[in-house]
Amino acid sequence: MRFGGLTAVRSVDFTVNSGEIVGLIGPNGAGKTTFFNCLTGLYVPTEGTVSYQGTVLPPKPHLVTKAGIARTFQNIRLFANMTVLENVLVGRHTRTREGLWSALLRGPGFKKAEKASEARAMELLEFIGLAHKRDHLARNLPYGEQRKLEIARALASEPGLLLLDEPTAGMNPQETRATEELVFAIRDMGIAVLVIEHDMRFIFNLCDRVAVLVQGEKLVEGTSEVVQADDRVIAAYLGEPFEGDPAQNEAKAAGTTKGEAQ
Amino acid sequence: MTETKSPATPPADATPTTATRGLIGLPLPAARALLLLGGIATAASAFLAWTWTSDFPGDLTVYGYPGGLQWLTFVAGVLTALFALASYGVRGLRWLLPARNNAPLVLTALGGFGVTWFTAIEIAAKLGGLANWEPGTYIAVVASLIPVIGAFALPQEAGESTKETLKAYIAKPEAIPAPQPIAPWIQRLIITIVAALGLGVFAYGIDTQYGEIFIGFLIVLVFAVWALHTAGLLDRFSAMVADNRSFTLAMGFLAAIAFPLTQTDDHYANIGVNILIFGTVALGLNIVVGLAGLLDLGYVAFLGVGAYTAALVSGSEFSRFSGVQFPFWAAALAGAAASLIFGVLIGAPTLRLRGDYLAIVTLGFGEIFRLAVNNMDGVSGPDITNGPNGIPSIPDLKLFGFNFGEAHDLGGFTIGRFANYYLLMVLVMALVVTVYRRAADSRIGRSWIAIREDETAATAMGINGFRVKLIAFALGASLAGLAGTVSAHVTYNVVPNPYQFAGAAPPNSAFLLAAVVLGGMGTVSGPILGAALLYLLPEKLVFLQDKSLLAFGIALILLMRFRPEGIIANRRRQLEFHETGQLDVPETTTLSDEPAVTKAGA
Ligand SMILES: Nc1ncnc2c1ncn2[C@@H]1O[C@H](COP(=O)(O)OP(=O)(O)O)[C@@H](O)[C@H]1O
Ligand SMILES: [Mg+2]
Numbered sequence: 064m065r066f067g068g069l070t071a072v073r074s075v076d077f078t079v080n081s082g083e084i085v086g087l088i089g090p091n092g093a094g095k096t097t098f099f100n101c102l103t104g105l106y107v108p109t110e111g112t113v114s115y116q117g118t119v120l121p122p123k124p125h126l127v128t129k130a131g132i133a134r135t136f137q138n139i140r141l142f143a144n145m146t147v148l149e150n151v152l153v154g155r156h157t158r159t160r161e162g163l164w165s166a167l168l169r170g171p172g173f174k175k176a177e178k179a180s181e182a183r184a185m186e187l188l189e190f191i192g193l194a195h196k197r198d199h200l201a202r203n204l205p206y207g208e209q210r211k212l213e214i215a216r217a218l219a220s221e222p223g224l225l226l227l228d229e230p231t232a233g234m235n236p237q238e239t240r241a242t243e244e245l246v247f248a249i250r251d252m253g254i255a256v257l258v259i260e261h262d263m264r265f266i267f268n269l270c271d272r273v274a275v276l277v278q279g280e281k282l283v284e285g286t287s288e289v290v291q292a293d294d295r296v297i298a299a300y301l302g303e304p305f306e307g308d309p310a311q312n313e314a315k316a317a318g319t320t321k322g323e324a325q
Numbered sequence: 326m327t328e329t330k331s332p333a334t335p336p337a338d339a340t341p342t343t344a345t346r347g348l349i350g351l352p353l354p355a356a357r358a359l360l361l362l363g364g365i366a367t368a369a370s371a372f373l374a375w376t377w378t379s380d381f382p383g384d385l386t387v388y389g390y391p392g393g394l395q396w397l398t399f400v401a402g403v404l405t406a407l408f409a410l411a412s413y414g415v416r417g418l419r420w421l422l423p424a425r426n427n428a429p430l431v432l433t434a435l436g437g438f439g440v441t442w443f444t445a446i447e448i449a450a451k452l453g454g455l456a457n458w459e460p461g462t463y464i465a466v467v468a469s470l471i472p473v474i475g476a477f478a479l480p481q482e483a484g485e486s487t488k489e490t491l492k493a494y495i496a497k498p499e500a501i502p503a504p505q506p507i508a509p510w511i512q513r514l515i516i517t518i519v520a521a522l523g524l525g526v527f528a529y530g531i532d533t534q535y536g537e538i539f540i541g542f543l544i545v546l547v548f549a550v551w552a553l554h555t556a557g558l559l560d561r562f563s564a565m566v567a568d569n570r571s572f573t574l575a576m577g578f579l580a581a582i583a584f585p586l587t588q589t590d591d592h593y594a595n596i597g598v599n600i601l602i603f604g605t606v607a608l609g610l611n612i613v614v615g616l617a618g619l620l621d622l623g624y625v626a627f628l629g630v631g632a633y634t635a636a637l638v639s640g641s642e643f644s645r646f647s648g649v650q651f652p653f654w655a656a657a658l659a660g661a662a663a664s665l666i667f668g669v670l671i672g673a674p675t676l677r678l679r680g681d682y683l684a685i686v687t688l689g690f691g692e693i694f695r696l697a698v699n700n701m702d703g704v705s706g707p708d709i710t711n712g713p714n715g716i717p718s719i720p721d722l723k724l725f726g727f728n729f730g731e732a733h734d735l736g737g738f739t740i741g742r743f744a745n746y747y748l749l750m751v752l753v754m755a756l757v758v759t760v761y762r763r764a765a766d767s768r769i770g771r772s773w774i775a776i777r778e779d780e781t782a783a784t785a786m787g788i789n790g791f792r793v794k795l796i797a798f799a800l801g802a803s804l805a806g807l808a809g810t811v812s813a814h815v816t817y818n819v820v821p822n823p824y825q826f827a828g829a830a831p832p833n834s835a836f837l838l839a840a841v842v843l844g845g846m847g848t849v850s851g852p853i854l855g856a857a858l859l860y861l862l863p864e865k866l867v868f869l870q871d872k873s874l875l876a877f878g879i880a881l882i883l884l885m886r887f888r889p890e891g892i893i894a895n896r897r898r899q900l901e902f903h904e905t906g907q908l909d910v911p912e913t914t915t916l917s918d919e920p921a922v923t924k925a926g927a
Contacts, residue, residue: 103785128787140782142775152768153775157787159768163796166767167760177767220787 064094064101064279065109071097072279074111079224084246084256086270088263088290090300094279095259096137099226103127103134115224129157133222135213137229137259143202147193147212150201151184154219187215191245207238214245218254225249227258231265243269267291275299348490351478359475360430361409366468367437368402371395373461376448381457382535385448388461394444397541398465401437404549405472408433408556421556424501427479428555431494434472436548440541441469447537501557504564512565513572519562520576528587530861531596539865574758581751591732591741595815596864598743601750602628602812603831604856605757607840608849609804614838615847615895616765617797618777619676620684622826623691625834627802629824630667631660631809633698636716636819637709643716645709653722657810664806665799667694672798676791679780691826691834699821715820722749722814729814746815753811757804758849764800765847773797829874830863831856839877843884845891854892 064072072094079085087095100106102113104122113120113127120127133154142150159180165173188194191211196204201212210230217225227246231239239262246269250256260266266273267287274284277299283290290296347356371391379386383393391399408430411421422429445466449455477494484490507515526546533539553559566573585594610624638659640650651659675686702712710716721730721742729745740748764770772793775783784790813819822828827835836859844855863873884891 105781105785124781124784125787125789128785134785136782136785140779140785142778142782144778145771145774149771149774153771153783153788154786156768156772161768163764163767163769163800166769167763169763173767180768216786 064097064106070279072101072108072276075276075279075281077274077281077284079255079257081223081255082250082253083272084250084258084270086266086273087257087259087276088261088266088273089276089282093276095276096228097279098276099134099228099259102226103132125157128220128222131221131223132226133217133220133224134226135210135217135228135230137232139206139209139213141201141209141213141216143200145201146198147188147201147204148181148184148197150212150216151187151219152180154216155180155184157220184219187218190218190248191215207234207241210234210242211245214249218249222254224255224257227256227260229259229261231260231262239265345480345482347478347480348487348494349474349478351475353480356475356478356480357409357412359478360412360434360472361406363434363468363471363473363475364402364404364406364409364437366402366471367441367465368399368406370441370461370465370468371399371402373464374459375444375462375465376452376457376459378452378457381448381451382537385444386459393538394440394447394541397538397545398437398441398444398469401433401440401545401548402469404552405430405433405437408552409472409475420504421558423504423557423561424498426498426555427476427481428495428497429552430472430479431476432548432552432555434476436545436552438469438473439544439548441465443541443544444537495551495555497555497557501560504561507565509569512569515562516565516569516573516576520573520580524580524583524587527857528584528593531593532588533865536866536868539861578751578755581754582748585740585744585747586738588744591743594741594743594747596860598747598750598815599831600857600860601747601754602808602815603837603840603860604853605750605754605808606805606832607837607844607852607856608754608757608761609801609808610837611841611846611848611852612761612764612773612804613797613801614841615852616770616777617773617794619794619798620681620687621798621801622684622688622834622838623671623694624687624801624805624837625824625826625832626691626694627664627668627805628809628812628832629694629698629819629821630664630802631806632813632819632824633710633716633809634660634663634806635810635813636719639716639719639813641716641719643711643714643718645711650720653724653810657807660810661803661807664809665803667806668799668802669795672795672802676794676798688826688834691824695821695824698824710821713821715818717818719813719817719819722746724749743815746811750808750811753807754853757807760800760804761849769793769796827874829871831860839881843881843891845893845895847895848891848893851891851893851895 064070075094075098087098089095097106101108101111101122104113104120104124104127107122113122115127115130115132118130120130120132142153145153159176161173161176165176185194185197188197191214193204193208193212193215196208201209204212210233214225214227214230230246231242234242243265246256246258258266258269270287272285273287273290275282275290275293275296282295282299283293285293349356351359372389372395374388375385375395377386383395385392385395407418408421411418412425412430445458445462448457448462479494481490481494484493530539530542530546533542550559584597588594588597606624606628609627610621613619613621613624635656637644637646638649638651638656641647671687671690675683675690678686697706698710699713700706701709702714704712721728723729727733727745729749730742732739732741733745734740765773772783772788775786775788776790776793780790823830823832825833827833831837831840837856840855840859841852842855843859844853845851859877862877863869866873866876869876888894
């Protein structure tokens with residue numbers, strides 16, 4: 064994927080198997096989000112393809128979602144002025160069929176489908192613990208709950224692969240812990256999870272496999288131990304930081320967390 | 326390190342005032358007495374003669390009976406007295422003031438003052454000097470000032486400045502005590518009464534014969550509604566409506582049907598039918614703008630397509646196909662279908678654009694339609710629309726042997742030509758309201774709102790943005806086309822000119838958009854109310870003439886400044902514009918990542 068002269072992501076080859084949680088880490092600007100955007104069709108890759116369960120996906124977001132890949136966003140992108148329940152119902156879009164005509168005619172099929180959709184959405188809200196706030200506007204939820212709601216909305220499309228972009232950003236330790244539990248629960252539903260995260264403890268607790276992306280290229284991929292021991296990763300994170308490098312902070316953070324973990 | 330944004334509110338009430346007193350230093354009993362007695366005196370003064378000559382519109386020269394604008398003074402005075410009684414806690418009137426706040430008293434007093442002084446000044450200005458005032462005028466002027474003095478003598482916690490205090494006087498309180506449960510049949514009774522009252526007010530507004538009385542009507546109406554709003558009564562009524570949705574719709578429908586029966590002059594039914602046509606098209610536009618968030622600046626073209634289609638197949642001798650005369654149902658379908666095709670033709674290339682581009686392209690296409698029909702006269706283009714002369718003498722509709730062109734007697738009431746069309750338009754509007762409500766509350770409606778909220782997220786949730794936007798566009802277009810088929814018959818002829826972007830009178834795209842925005846985007850009643858207002862203003866205030874557009878501009882700016890969600894607030898938009906103490910919601914405008922919250926030390 065290139066933006067003008069900048070190659071944001073280059074020949075990243077990646078496989079996620081079902082029932083697996085895979086972590087994607089890397090310093091800021093490494094191209095992690097861009098990688099997600101390519102996967103979900105929001106960016107059309109300059110070269111390369113995305114295949115899911117053996118079929119190549121066209122770079123159209125709605126077709127990708129239909130095929131079974133759902134995502135959350137690093138900067139929360141809920142439908143701010145819709146209620147919590149409506150947000151999840153929008154997530155059901157690809158799994159329901161009712162068009163304009165059935166909405167206008169309101170036949171029994173329409174009512175049944177709406178009921179079923181609502182029931183499924185409520186199940187998901189129970190699952191993330193927001194059922195009691197079904198009629199609140201999404202924008203009025205606290206930060207942590209907005210992140211959870213985004214996950215519920217993504218789950219509503221019944222994905223086989225869930226992409227989480229920094230699901231714990233801005234959360235306190237308790238919330239992070241709760242999110243960890245949530246991700247495990249999602250894995251246990253048989254959904255493959257690919258998660259971008261800066262919190263190393265979160266990543267190494269959670270993931271069966273971790274890949275490191277640096278400057279658009281995959282540096283290492285393997286189990287937590289392999290990645291943590293890899294010199295190149297440490298170098299990439301501690302790097303040769305230049306003045307005012309935004310990655311600097313993170314590199315330190317990663318370094319110290321890693322130190323603790325060992 | 327978690328990111329925390331503290332709410333940006335300054336420390337609340339830095340100066341808690343201990344003694345609350347009025348802006349005008351009077352004891353509370355005196356203030357209330359002024360309100361009550363002043364209200365009664367104002368109402369009573371309407372029975373006096375205010376001028377000696379009947380040159381002033383509406384006969385204000387009679388002792389013992391109010392005329393014209395005096396009726397409005399009378400109503401405002403009675404309202405003030407009622408609220409004053411309620412503030413005394415009189416049994417049976419307490420429900421008027423559930424929060425026992427000052428605002429309704431202040432506002433009704435101001436309404437009475439406004440309409441009375443407006444009348445007095447108009448008399449002096451129109452007839453040339455104060456000499457034209459009768460003693461009654463002086464009494465009215467003084468009497469209507471008394472409640473205002475009383476109102477501002479009511480105790481009110483002082484703000485930091487006089488401006489703040491004045492604002493507090495007319496503010497709606499934060500907490501209004503919850504109403505006691507009301508039996509369902511009483512709720513329905515109240516809704517029925519309000520529907521009848523609404524019909525009465527609407528009919529009165531339409532029947533006003535000259536600009537002065539219409540302005541007086543607006544003054545009283547605005548202050549009365551505002552007072553009811555600050556008293557919390559409108560909220561209570563909305564809650565009641567929410568519990569009795571279908572009943573309210575049925576009552577509204579009945580009230581709409583009953584309107585021609587209140588009219589003796591078919592001219593007012595003509596205004597009514599034009600308001601309905603305008604309102605129906607505004608409601609169709611509301612699907613496109615209010616639900617799907619697509620700014621369409623050429624929407625009136627779809628009304629034009631419907632009208633021209635109906636005219637062409639109406640059997641008019643000036644139509645290109647003068648031999649062809651479709652029955653109405655077929656003409657209506659043809660008009661809607663032609664608009665739909667036109668909508669898809671315009672939508673397919675433009676809906677891939679976002680935001681401002683779409684607005685510009687639709688503006689262009691709207692004008693292209695008008696220019697095209699202007700030129701398809703057989704000289705500059707193919708001979709289809711008869712050019713600038715349009716298609717005149719469109720015959721009246723006949724439906725099941727019912728001739729819309731003739732007056733019919735109905736149990737003592739005469740239903741004239743325009744009343745016939747009015748009733749037909751009520752049915753069309755009922756259909757459009759149903760379509761709007763059903764579409765909005767469904768999978769497709771949710772995807773429209775999702776697209777409006779955040780198109781990127783919506784597509785990532787599996788919504789085919791282009792497809793659902795095209796459906797919204799096409800649906801809106803065909804509803805406007807349907808309204809156009811009726812409008813062609815109502816006006817006898819179709820010409821290219823009304824179907825322009827902006828003009829001094831509705832319908833044109835700018836007015837339609839204004840009706841939607843002013844009334845309240847994303848609501849059903851908002852655009853209809855906005856359309857009624859925007860149709861009546863130029864119709865009634867003829868003296869504004871060419872300045873009416875300027876007046877609209879000013880009114881729109883003021884409204885957007887003080888009530889950006891429109892007159893009727895959508896639940897969502899109300900929260901959107903008047904939020905306080907919001908929790909931190911990150912900006913969701915860009916896809917690229919800002920340096921995100923780092924979890925160093927977490
Ligand atoms: N739409 C875009 N246009 C141009 N450059 C972009 C765009 N999106 C991302 N980039 C650039 O691509 C690089 C990778 O960004 P991103 O994928 O957001 O990194 P991260 O790993 O922090 O999520 C950055 O240098 C960023 O500036
Ligand atoms: Mg990122």
